[in-house]
Amino acid sequence: MKYVDVLVAGAGPAGSQAALTVAQAGYSVALLEKRPEVGQPVRCAEGVSEKWLLKHTGVEKTWIDAEVKGAVLRSPDGNKAVMEYAEKGYILNRARFDRYLAWRAADSGAFLLTCAAVTKIDPCEEFFIVKTQHSTHQEIRATLLILADGIESRLAPQLGIPTVLKPHDIEFCLQYTLGGIAYDEGYVEMIGGNEIAPGGYAWIFPKGEKKANVGLGLLGGRSLPGLNAQFFLDRFVARRFPDASIIRTVAGAVSASEPLNKMCGEGFMIVGDAARLANPLTGAGIGNALESGTLAGQTAVRALAAGKRNKEFLEDYQHDLMKSVGHVSKKFYRIKEPFVKFSDTDINRMIQVASQIDPSRMTVAGLLEAAFKENKAVLSLIRKAFFS
Ligand SMILES: Cc1cc2nc3c(=O)[nH]c(=O)nc-3n(C[C@H](O)[C@H](O)[C@H](O)COP(=O)(O)OP(=O)(O)OC[C@H]3O[C@@H](n4cnc5c(N)ncnc54)[C@H](O)[C@@H]3O)c2cc1C
Numbered sequence: 001m002k003y004v005d006v007l008v009a010g011a012g013p014a015g016s017q018a019a020l021t022v023a024q025a026g027y028s029v030a031l032l033e034k035r036p037e038v039g040q041p042v043r044c045a046e047g048v049s050e051k052w053l054l055k056h057t058g059v060e061k062t063w064i065d066a067e068v069k070g071a072v073l074r075s076p077d078g079n080k081a082v083m084e085y086a087e088k089g090y091i092l093n094r095a096r097f098d099r100y101l102a103w104r105a106a107d108s109g110a111f112l113l114t115c116a117a118v119t120k121i122d123p124c125e126e127f128f129i130v131k132t133q134h135s136t137h138q139e140i141r142a143t144l145l146i147l148a149d150g151i152e153s154r155l156a157p158q159l160g161i162p163t164v165l166k167p168h169d170i171e172f173c174l175q176y177t178l179g180g181i182a183y184d185e186g187y188v189e190m191i192g193g194n195e196i197a198p199g200g201y202a203w204i205f206p207k208g209e210k211k212a213n214v215g216l217g218l219l220g221g222r223s224l225p226g227l228n229a230q231f232f233l234d235r236f237v238a239r240r241f242p243d244a245s246i247i248r249t250v251a252g253a254v255s256a257s258e259p260l261n262k263m264c265g266e267g268f269m270i271v272g273d274a275a276r277l278a279n280p281l282t283g284a285g286i287g288n289a290l291e292s293g294t295l296a297g298q299t300a301v302r303a304l305a306a307g308k309r310n311k312e313f314l315e316d317y318q319h320d321l322m323k324s325v326g327h328v329s330k331k332f333y334r335i336k337e338p339f340v341k342f343s344d345t346d347i348n349r350m351i352q353v354a355s356q357i358d359p360s361r362m363t364v365a366g367l368l369e370a371a372f373k374e375n376k377a378v379l380s381l382i383r384k385a386f387f388s
Helices: 012-024 050-056 094-107 229-240 288-306 309-340 346-355 363-370 377-388
Strands: 001-011 029-032 047-049 066-076 078-090 111-113 118-122 129-132 139-147 170-179 187-191 202-208 211-217 245-255 268-270
Touching: 001 012, 001 129, 001 211, 001 288, 012 029, 012 094, 012 139, 012 288, 029 094, 029 139, 047 050, 050 078, 050 288, 066 346, 078 094, 078 187, 078 202, 078 346, 078 363, 094 111, 094 211, 170 229, 202 229, 211 229, 211 245, 268 288, 268 309, 288 309, 309 363, 346 363
Parallel strands: 001 029, 001 139, 029 111, 066 187, 066 202, 139 268
Antiparallel strands: 047 078, 066 078, 118 129, 129 139, 170 211, 170 245, 187 202, 202 211
């Protein structure tokens, strides 16, 4: 049986980043991915802010499809507000990006295995025995485990951490990559409205060369028989891009919840979407996945160096993560709650107010302030979330 210091389950951005961090410190690490090819199929609109790439990966032209300078926010009445980003935004080629991250970890010494779904975790006194579906490595022994199995997150419950999401804490998404469309490729566009995407929003993310990821998310509990994500997306596309080719279809879910209360236990840590780290308001999760993978990897390295694997030691990871992105995510969650109850009139008013702001000075905080102009409690939350 193979023995490693750390086993990482799931080779998305969170898992690959964790494996890289451990491998670079000279410890043995296995990175197990259930799919035959890392990064495929893509389940993402692929937008990410430059700051996360500069911090964790650098920027490689081979996996960037488009660069954007801002966002157009559109209300149901067609009015728009423009936000120029302070830093660049990128639309990734996620298939290549995820493969790059996993292969980079492998190049640094991680033992990467595809077709290797982790099925069962048996905790022992000083290690885990991890059962997999891989043809030759059916059992691997690991001192530490990092669970990076994404939104489905089936592994944490085996170790006593419940990850089931409440219906109103999940967005069901459908996206088409459209070809042959004419639109402003310098901006991402987000469109709100209960007729467009109840409890969520529609997006248009440029992919370059007249292509774009066009999709939407519906809050769980808001879709009715026949009125599901496909109904809303088909209607949106028929109105906005009636002659477009559909060159790729992506279905998936994003958590719109708070981060897990417990992200670690005896010998293990949970990262990325599995720890419910996607932004509950926007659904963006790539940045937090990279951040959590790095922090969990660093904690694993410190634990191995100290010969510790107890929960109290690994709680450093949760502490560092909450300080870095978790507390802000919790505040976003509290803002999300009133936000998803907005009527179309509220959204029209918000964009109307926001459209008066100079695009170069407009921020997410500014937009939310416009949204909650008359709600002092939420306004104070926004100010705390962004300015403290
Ligand atoms: C439609 C849609 C659009 C999105 N758009 C954006 C966006 O524009 N920007 C953004 O920042 N975020 C976006 N997100 C969210 C983003 O995709 C995730 O937050 C991000 O991928 C999380 O990374 P991760 O590594 O935690 O999980 P994942 O990327 O989901 O990786 C988890 C990996 O674990 C593997 N796995 C699962 N179970 C097992 C197992 N038992 N054994 C081994 N391997 C396993 C999976 O196959 C997968 O490769 C979007 C999500 C969806 C669904």
